[in-house]
Amino acid sequence: MLKSHLAAQLLNLLAAGLLLISFAMLSRRRTQRLITLFAWQGSILFLSTCLVAYDASLTELYYSAALTLIMKVITLPWILHRLMRRLGAQWDSEPLVNIPATMLVGLVLVIFAFGLAEPISMLATTITRHTIGIALAVILLSFLMMITRRKAVTVVIGFLAMENGLFFAATSATYGMPMVIELGIALDLLVAVFILGIFFFQIHEQFDSLDLHHLETLRED
C-alpha cells in the first residue's frame, strides 16, 4: 500500500508518461529517435521504481532501480547507437509505415488492455493497481511495433520496450520481482542484445540492408 496519496498520483503521472512515450515510439520513423525514446522510457521506469521504493521503503527496489538506470538508460542505448554507427545505419528510416493507421490500432489496443486489466486490478489491493492496465497497454503497443516495423533494429527496440512494460507492471503492481529473477532478466536482455547485434551484422552482410522482409523469401541455394 502506498503511504501517500501524492506518491500514487505521481506514479499515475509517470505511468501516463510511459504510455505517451510508447505512442511516440509508434509514430517515429527515424531509428535513432527510437533509441533516444527508449532511453527516456528507461529513465521514467527508473523514476517510478525509485518512487515505489521510497514510498514502500523497500531497499531491494533501489537496487533494481539502479540496475534499470545502468542497463536501460545507459548501456543498452549506447550499444544500440554503436551498432547503428558500425552498420552505417544512423539515418535509417522506414518509409512504408502508415502511421495514422498504426496509431488507430494502438488506440484500440489501449482500450482492449484497459478492459482486460479491469478485472485483474479489482483483485489487487494497492492504490496503484490501475497502472496494470497501462503496463499491459505498453506491452501490447511494443508488440504492435514489432509486428508493423520492418527494420531489424526497430524490432529489437520493440522487444526491449516490451520488457520495460513488464518491468513496470511488476514494480507498480507487486513491488518488484525477487532480486535473483531481476538480475537474471537483466543479464538475459544484455545477452539478447549482443546476440541480436551479431544477427544485425549477418543480415547486413547478406542483404546489404537491415530490412527484414528479405528474410521472408526462401532461396534455393
Next chain:
Amino acid sequence: MRVLTFARQFGEVVLAIAIAPLFAGWIAQCRAWLQNRSAPPLTQTYRMLRKLFHKDAALAVDASPLFRTAPYVLFGTMVLAAAIIPSLATDLPFARAADAIALIGLFATARVFMSLAAMDIGTSFGTLGARREMMIGFLAEPALLMVLFNAFLLYGSTALPSLVDGYASHPSVIDPSVIFAAVAFVMVLLAENARVPIDNPATHLELTMIHEAMLLEYSARHLALIEWASSLKLFNYACIGFALFLPWGIAIHGADGASALLIAVTALIVKLALAGAALALIESVSAKLRIFRAPEFLAMAFLLAVLGLLVHLLLGVSTHA
C-alpha cells in the same frame, strides 16, 4: 460591483489587444536568437502595424464587399474571443455568456471569413491557401475539442472560467490525462497559428505557405488588422493553454481585488515570456512538414487527446463531487 466587473472585463480586452503584438514580437526575437541572427527589437511588430496603418489601401478591381469587411470581422472575432478567455480574472461578464465550445465556433467563424476573402479575388494563390487552411482547420478542430473535453471531464464544466475556479479549489490534483491533453494542445496550437511544423510564418515565397497565401492580396490597414488579429489569435490560444494547464495566478471569482489583479498581470507576463521562448525553441528544432504530412501530425494530436480521455477514465482522480 457591476461597474467594477465590466471595468475588469474592459481592462482585460485592452491588455490583450495591446500585448498580443508584443507576444508575437517576443517569439520572433527568441527565434532570431536561437538561429544566431541579430534579433529585431520587441517593438518591431508595432512599427509594422503603424507603417501599414499609414499606407493607402490598394484593392483589387473585382474585390467584393466581403473582401473589405473580412479583416474587420477577423479582428472583431479575435477581440471577442479575448473577452471570453479568462486570461486575468474569472469573473467576466462575457465569459459567462459563452463556453469553450462556442469559443471554438468563434475561431471557426474567423477561419471561414478568412478563407472566403482569400477566394474572393480569384487568384490561384488565395484559393490554394484557403483550401489548405480549411484542411488544417477541419483536422485541428476535433483535436482541440478533445483536448477541451479532457478538461471538462476533469472539472465537470464546459466554461473556461469554471475550469480555472475548479483548479483553484483542488490545487493538489495532478491528473495523468493532463500530459496527453497538453501535448495535443501544443500540437493544435502550432497548427492553428501557422507555426513551423505546419506552416512557416516568415515566408512569402514558397509554394508551401498556407496563411500567407491567403492574405497576399491585402495591403495597408486591412493587412494590419489581419496581422494584428493573427497575433491576437496566438495570444488567445496561449491564454486558453494557461487556463487549461497552468492556471496559477489568475484572479479567481470572489478574490479579485487590485492586488490579485496585479499578481494576475505579472503571472500572465511571466507565463507568456516562458511560453514564447518554448514556442520559439520548438519551432527552431523542428523542420517544416510536407503538407501531406500535416494530417498525420494532427491525427496524432487527436489520438493523444482521446488517449488522455481514456487514461482519465482508467486512473483519473475525479474532482467534481
